[in-house]
Amino acid sequence: xxxxxxxxxxxxxxxxxxxxxxxxxxxxxxxxxxxxxxxxxxxxxxxxxxxxxxxxxxxxxxxxxxxxxxxxxxxxxxxxxxxxxxxxxxxxxxxxxxxxxxxxxxxxxxxxxxxxxxxxxxxxxxxxxxxxxxxxxxxxxxxxxxxxxxxxxxxxxxxxxxxxxxxxxxxxxxxxxxxxxxxxxxxxxxxxxxxxxxxxxxxxxxxxxxxxxxxxxxxxxxxxxxxxxxxxxxxxxxxxxxxxxxxxxxxxxxxxxxxxxxxxxxxxxxxxxxxxxxxxxxxxxxxxxxxxxxxxxxxxxxxxxxxxxxxxxxxxxxxxxxxxxxxxxxxxxxxxxxxxxxxxxxxxxxxxxxxxxxxxxxxxxxxxxxxxxxxxxxxxxxxxxxxxxxxxxxxxxxxxxxxxxxxxxxxxxxxxxxxxxxxxxxxxxxxxxxxxxxxxxxxxxxxxxxxxxxxxxxxxxxxxxxxxxxxxxxxxxxxxxxxxxxxxxxxxxxxxxxxxxxxxxxxxxxxxxxxxxxxxxxxxxxxxxxxxxxxxxxxxxxxxxxxxxxxxxxxxxxxxxxxxxxxxxxxxxxxxxxxxxxxxxxxxxxxxxxxxxxxxxxxxxxxxxxxxxxxxxxxxxxxxxxxxxxxxxxxxxxxxxxxxxxxxxxxxxxxxxxxxxxxxxxxxxxxxxxxxxxxxxxxxxxxxxxxxxxxxxxxxxxxxxxxxxxxxxxxxxxxxxxxxxxxxxxxxxxxxxxxxxxxxxxxxxxxxxxxxxxxxxxxxxxxxxxxxxxxxxxxxxxxxxx
Numbered sequence: 001x002x003x004x005x006x007x008x009x010x011x012x013x014x015x016x017x018x019x020x021x022x023x024x025x026x027x028x029x030x031x032x033x034x035x036x037x038x039x040x041x042x043x044x045x046x047x048x049x050x051x052x053x054x055x056x057x058x059x060x061x062x063x064x065x066x067x068x069x070x071x072x073x074x075x076x077x078x079x080x081x082x083x084x085x086x087x088x089x090x091x092x093x094x095x096x097x098x099x100x101x102x103x104x105x106x107x108x109x110x111x112x113x114x115x116x117x118x119x120x121x122x123x124x125x126x127x128x129x130x131x132x133x134x135x136x137x138x139x140x141x142x143x144x145x146x147x148x149x150x151x152x153x154x155x156x157x158x159x160x161x162x163x164x165x166x167x168x169x170x171x172x173x174x175x176x177x178x179x180x181x182x183x184x185x186x187x188x189x190x191x192x193x194x195x196x197x198x199x200x201x202x203x204x205x206x207x208x209x210x211x212x213x214x215x216x217x218x219x220x221x222x223x224x225x226x227x228x229x230x231x232x233x234x235x236x237x238x239x240x241x242x243x244x245x246x247x248x249x250x251x252x253x254x255x256x257x258x259x260x261x262x263x264x265x266x267x268x269x270x271x272x273x274x275x276x277x278x279x280x281x282x283x284x285x286x287x288x289x290x291x292x293x294x295x296x297x298x299x300x301x302x303x304x305x306x307x308x309x310x311x312x313x314x315x316x317x318x319x320x321x322x323x324x325x326x327x328x329x330x331x332x333x334x335x336x337x338x339x340x341x342x343x344x345x346x347x348x349x350x351x352x353x354x355x356x357x358x359x360x361x362x363x364x365x366x367x368x369x370x371x372x373x374x375x376x377x378x379x380x381x382x383x384x385x386x387x388x389x390x391x392x393x394x395x396x397x398x399x400x401x402x403x404x405x406x407x408x409x410x411x412x413x414x415x416x417x418x419x420x421x422x423x424x425x426x427x428x429x430x431x432x433x434x435x436x437x438x439x440x441x442x443x444x445x446x447x448x449x450x451x452x453x454x455x456x457x458x459x460x461x462x463x464x465x466x467x468x469x470x471x472x473x474x475x476x477x478x479x480x481x482x483x484x485x486x487x488x489x490x491x492x493x494x495x496x497x498x499x500x501x502x503x504x505x506x507x508x509x510x511x512x513x514x515x516x517x518x519x520x521x522x523x524x525x526x527x528x529x530x531x532x533x534x535x536x537x538x539x540x541x542x543x544x545x546x547x548x549x550x551x552x553x554x555x556x557x558x559x560x561x562x563x564x565x566x567x568x569x570x571x572x573x574x575x576x577x578x579x580x581x582x583x584x585x586x587x588x589x590x591x592x593x594x595x596x597x598x599x600x601x602x603x604x605x606x607x608x609x610x611x612x613x614x615x616x617x618x619x620x621x622x623x624x625x626x627x628x629x630x631x632x633x634x635x636x637x638x639x640x641x642x643x644x645x646x647x648x649x650x651x652x653x654x655x656x657x658x659x660x661x662x663x664x665x666x667x668x669x670x671x672x673x674x675x676x677x678x679x680x681x682x683x684x685x686x687x688x689x690x691x692x693x694x695x696x697x698x699x700x701x702x703x704x705x706x707x708x709x710x711x712x713x714x715x716x717x718x719x720x721x722x723x724x725x726x727x728x729x730x731x732x733x734x735x736x737x738x739x740x741x742x743x744x745x746x747x748x749x750x751x752x753x754x755x756x757x758x759x760x761x762x763x764x765x766x767x768x769x770x771x772x773x774x775x776x777x778x779x780x781x782x783x784x785x786x
Contacts, residue, residue: 149204213254294340334377342384383426428468466563606657662724
């Protein structure tokens with residue numbers, strides 16, 4: 001340490017560069033071993049960040065800090081926080097010199113928000129202004145701007161209250177809209193398109209607004225966004241008009257209740273106008289908005305079907321007739337059509353003949369531009385129509401099945417694989433929607449076909465098959481027992497598979513400093529062979545830096561878990577021989593890094609637990625001790641996940657799973673272990689009082705009246721658990737915590753609440769009464785009278 005301190009202190013420039021390089025190399029692999037020296041190291045690196053004689057020393061000081069942040073303890077934070085302005089200054093200097101190094105330096109911000117965002121709170125306004133400046137500078141490269149926008153995404157979810165308190169929200173909104181209105185350099189097809197999933201500044205800016213809508217109270221985010229976009233809607237700049245429509249669209253999911261109650265007619269008029277705009281980019285943005293409205297504003301949006309569907313039909317006709325229709329435009333047209341039709345339900349029936357005729361034309365015409373893409377979209381739309389109309393779809397059933405068979409039986413080819421997978425998806429939808437009597441003649445053939453296709457190598461095709469087989473199990477139920485072995489076995493393989501995993505190794509090259517370059521060139525000729533040998537040795541011993549996994553393999557695991565749980569429920573006791581292995585495999589994925597897999601695994605574990613317990617009781621088994629232990633362990637795990645997971649969808653799934661388990665145990669002699677009971681109570685109290693991890697780092701400052709709509713949904717899920725839990729645990733166990741459990745729910749009835757919950761508090765109260773009659777009534781009476 002003393003030697004490092006001596007080397008890193010100017011004015012001896014070469015010594016300082018060597019010292020800080022050595023320190024960064026050590027920190028990269030052994031930062032935890034230096035934890036007791038962090039405070040002195042922060043002082044040392046503070047000087048290195050301000051080195052006036054070198055551009056290299058501050059950069060490697062950033063790399064040191066990036067490696068150390070993960071291990072910074074609470075007592076170290078006061079020594080790290082003063083470094084933040086210096087860190088910004090170094091990154092700002094790097095931007096003008098070397099954007100790649102600036103990107104690498106900004107990884108420190110990523111580490112901070114993932115580990116301890118509180119360390120930057122005192123400098124939050126400066127950090128946000130810095131990020132906005134970088135993100136909005138179109139002369140900079142996309143990688144650097146995306147880094148800045150990604151940091152803003154984190155802050156939007158983790159420091160939402162500070163954004164409001166410090167008046168930073170308006171500048172964030174204006175900057176995001178400005179970026180979204182920038183013409184895309186990629187070409188005409190993507191110009192101004194913020195709806196794509198690519199990691200571009202334009203799409204990231206739209207995602208920042210989306211995240212703000214999901215984490216802020218609706219009236220705090222929607223009103224300022226509408227104020228900003230209102231003048232742009234009449235602008236002569238078509239990119240500004242498109243950006244305005246996309247901004248409205250990304251508000252819908254997070255502000256759906258508020259929009260349905262206060263803004264829907266006015267916003268629909270804006271979208272109608274955009275659909276008729278002469279510029280393609282504006283029309284595409286309007287179609288995206290229609291899709292978002294259809295997905296999140298039900299049932300109110302269905303009242304406008306007479307106005308919307310004819311417009312969408314016109315777009316489909318034009319798409320099928322135009323030889324130059326781009327794939328992105330086609331996707332948006334069919335996205336809007338499919339989403340709206342599916343959400344209409346039975347109200348789609350009067351329009352079904354016209355819709356199906358257009359979709360059959362799309363499938364039968366060989367001359368349509370982007371032919372494969374059009375057919376894929378049309379097959380998906382047929383599934384949506386069947387899902388909406390159910391038995392009313394029967395007149396089109398036979399013709400649809402014949403068309404699907406053509407695509408399912410296509411020879412295996414990469415170009416047509418997507419058609420095969422989509423046809424299987426739609427086949428599964430038909431199994432769920434038309435009557436069992438109509439689909440049953442096809443069921444055995446579907447299972448045989450599915451088992452054969454599971455041997456393929458494409459994960460997208462396999463997960464389509466998982467979904468189709470789960471759907472068919474709804475029809476044939478216990479008759480599927482004979483085909484379970486290959487189905488369950490293949491899903492198990494997918495759950496444990498490491499296919500699609502790419503290992504990233506640390507660089508095998510020594511990071512020579514700039515002052516070594518001349519010496520490096522001199523030695524290059526004479527040291528070629530030695531260098532090759534050294535490189536070969538390094539290849540065998542490189543440290544693993546990280547992993548990436550292809551989305552298709554992650555989605556296969558998620559869909560496989562969902563399929564297993566559904567098949568188990570449909571097949572019944574015949575599935576019991578697989579239940580132990582299924583439970584074990586699903587339980588191993590409840591802490592997976594991917595939130596979708598965590599959610600599916602949690603739901604599957606709860607389903608297997610409930611089914612297993614029910615089957616054994618129905619079979620008259622008296623030896624339930626092991627299963628009771630397993631159920632208590634599951635309750636413990638779900639309660640802990642609800643309290644500690646940062647993803648609200650995962651937390652919601654955990655709470656719903658707890659509710660379902662408790663409901664299934666009602667009327668049984670199941671004994672909830674004291675530890676499980678205590679864990680559930682702690683989790684419910686933390687969630688109801690906004691202290692759980694998913695509520696964000698500032699949640700302890702928030703009241704129930706200052707919540708986003710998504711936060712409100714999590715609170716409702718927690719409230720729904722209280723009653724069934726009280727029934728199983730007994731009123732005596734719940735009674736001491738009853739005031740803490742019910743007071744937030746009662747607050748939700750107050751006028752200050754931005755999202756009404758109706759009679760939600762009365763539901764857990766009623767069920768508490770069932771668990772323990774007298775005292776909850778007296779508590780409720782006292783609360784109402786106070």
